[in-house]
Amino acid sequence: MGIAVIPKGGHVLDKFESPASELPAVEFVDVSKSFGALRVIDNLSLRIRRSERVSLIGPSGSGKTTILRLLMTLEKPSEGTIKVFGGALSAGGRGLRESEVAPLRAKIGMVFQQFNLFPHMTALANVMEAPVQVLRMPKPDAKALAESLLERVGLKEKGASYPSELSGGQQQRVAIARALAMKPQIMLFDEITSALDPEVIGEVLDVVHSLAHETKMAMLVVTHEMGFARDIADRVIFMEKGRIVEEGNPAKLFASPDNIRTKAFLNAVKR
Amino acid sequence: MDFLLQIYPALLRGAFVTMLLTLTSGAAALAVGFAVGLARLIPSRWVSVPLTIYVEVFRNTSSLVQIFYFFFVLPLVGIRFEAFTTGCAVLALNFGAYLSEVVRSSILSVDKGQYHAAIALNMPVLLRYRRIIIPQAIPVMLPAFGNYALEMLKATSLVSLITITELTFSGAQLVQFYGHPTEIYLSIFVIYLILAIPFIVLNRNLEKRAGGKWKARVPTT
Ligand SMILES: Nc1ncnc2c1ncn2[C@@H]1O[C@H](COP(=O)(O)OP(=O)(O)OP(=O)(O)O)[C@@H](O)[C@H]1O
Ligand SMILES: [Mg+2]
Numbered sequence: 001m002g003i004a005v006i007p008k009g010g011h012v013l014d015k016f017e018s019p020a021s022e023l024p025a026v027e028f029v030d031v032s033k034s035f036g037a038l039r040v041i042d043n044l045s046l047r048i049r050r051s052e053r054v055s056l057i058g059p060s061g062s063g064k065t066t067i068l069r070l071l072m073t074l075e076k077p078s079e080g081t082i083k084v085f086g087g088a089l090s091a092g093g094r095g096l097r098e099s100e101v102a103p104l105r106a107k108i109g110m111v112f113q114q115f116n117l118f119p120h121m122t123a124l125a126n127v128m129e130a131p132v133q134v135l136r137m138p139k140p141d142a143k144a145l146a147e148s149l150l151e152r153v154g155l156k157e158k159g160a161s162y163p164s165e166l167s168g169g170q171q172q173r174v175a176i177a178r179a180l181a182m183k184p185q186i187m188l189f190d191e192i193t194s195a196l197d198p199e200v201i202g203e204v205l206d207v208v209h210s211l212a213h214e215t216k217m218a219m220l221v222v223t224h225e226m227g228f229a230r231d232i233a234d235r236v237i238f239m240e241k242g243r244i245v246e247e248g249n250p251a252k253l254f255a256s257p258d259n260i261r262t263k264a265f266l267n268a269v270k271r
Numbered sequence: 272m273d274f275l276l277q278i279y280p281a282l283l284r285g286a287f288v289t290m291l292l293t294l295t296s297g298a299a300a301l302a303v304g305f306a307v308g309l310a311r312l313i314p315s316r317w318v319s320v321p322l323t324i325y326v327e328v329f330r331n332t333s334s335l336v337q338i339f340y341f342f343f344v345l346p347l348v349g350i351r352f353e354a355f356t357t358g359c360a361v362l363a364l365n366f367g368a369y370l371s372e373v374v375r376s377s378i379l380s381v382d383k384g385q386y387h388a389a390i391a392l393n394m395p396v397l398l399r400y401r402r403i404i405i406p407q408a409i410p411v412m413l414p415a416f417g418n419y420a421l422e423m424l425k426a427t428s429l430v431s432l433i434t435i436t437e438l439t440f441s442g443a444q445l446v447q448f449y450g451h452p453t454e455i456y457l458s459i460f461v462i463y464l465i466l467a468i469p470f471i472v473l474n475r476n477l478e479k480r481a482g483g484k485w486k487a488r489v490p491t492t
Contacts, residue, residue, distance in 0.1 A: 073390065074387055074391075098395070105393050110391040112387065112388065116384035116385060116388035118407075120407055130392035130393065133394065178388075178392070179391070
């Protein structure tokens with residue numbers, strides 16, 4: 001527990017105050033989330049800089065998915081404030097009005113463990129859907145965009161296929177293209193290879209690596225693939241029971257963690 | 272044979288009214304079912320409580336009593352419609368209650384991940400339902416819709432009791448006039464079967480289609 005020293009009658013300085021151009025991409029301030037009596041996120045604070053790549057690791061049930069879901073507005077925090085580029089997604093444990101949230105949510109994209117492609121649309125239509133319907137992009141432009149994105153994830157010739165006609169690895173790559181079509185500045189990846197057969201995991205991770213090289217998006221990556229967590233990230237966060245236990249440089253954290261719980265976790269997953 | 276030739280124009284007229292009733296009430300029931308089924312998803316008691324009461328009342332009381340009530344009781348308080356309108360309205364409200372449950376449960380059966388994906392793409396709620404959820408829920412609804420269409424065809428005979436001259440009532444009138452109940456009711460029986468054929472064929476097709484290529488191949492973990 002930190003003790004805040006507030007000068008009597010004085011000005012309370014926000015420790016995160018900074019000029020607009022340096023506003024962090026993501027900011028969690030004292031965020032908690034409970035499901036009933038279960039406190040899943042426990043007074044957690046977190047900042048992610050623009051273009052920063054952060055891996056989030058930790059045992060099952062530690063709250064990794066919940067952090068991504070809070071950021072994607074799929075859940076509301078019970079307490080605390082979540083900001084995206086300085087704009088509040090939720091404050092004081094309450095969600096804000098849709099008209100305020102939507103422009104912020106537009107800056108975030110998410111790729112899910114189960115792909116969640118739209119099964120009634122072709123791969124191309126999946127990628128075109130949001131640009132056409134949400135951004136009101138003219139269809140020919142959206143089609144060109146979708147084709148170039150499918151090419152980028154190595155699926156140039158699969159545009160006409162329905163999700164049910166694609167392998168898991170191909171579906172996940174379409175899902176990445178679909179998220180990219182909205183030109184997010186922050187990408188969330190939630191165990192995007194956990195539902196895949198081992199032989200196609202590589203093709204999906206390669207796509208994410210190339211995105212990391214070729215774009216300036218901030219990335220928040222939840223994964224059980226420790227090699228991937230280390231290679232993709234500028235910073236690794238190890239969390240347990242809804243709290244950050246240790247964070248730092250990937251090479252350092254994986255080679256010689258400071259905290260014994262981090263050490264125990266890394267030993268357990270190595271085996 | 273001569274006798275059948277003599278009565279068949281009356282039976283044909285009855286069959287026509289039966290079909291008209293089925294299609295009119297069916298279309299209205301579909302509208303009611305969609306409106307109520309979708310509205311019940313709105314998370315507000317002011318909406319859901321009255322609609323739940325409507326659905327339960329119409330599902331749990333006798334259709335015949337509902338028809339009598341609308342035809343004989345409402346005029347007592349000054350609400351008066353033609354018999355055909357009354358018949359259609361009651362059938363539509365009755366079947367609408369059942370169809371709304373089909374609509375609601377089909378929509379709830381769509382994978383939660385589809386909502387999450389739609390929200391992550393920043394789709395506003397109406398767009399989410401119109402483009403993503405409802406198109407996936409409809410194939411789930413279709414087989415049940417087909418069954419209810421057949422039920423509707425059969426249920427139209429109930430409105431014979433409020434003087435609508437559909438197939439059953441025209442038959443009853445013919446029997447009163449000419450006798451020969453065996454021939455007449457056998458003819459009616461056969462006509463109902465013939466009328467049912469398109470619905471049966473439709474059902475076969477719908478059942479085959481349900482799911483189909485839209486079914487997501489989602490790995491189980
Ligand atoms: N909607 C919910 N209702 C109730 N409990 C929930 C809900 N969502 C998550 N939880 C609980 O919150 C805890 C944290 O879940 P979360 O999915 O964030 O963990 P995780 O770190 O992603 O785990 P995993 O590695 O298994 O994916 C778990 O105990 C989970 O059971
Ligand atoms: Mg998880």
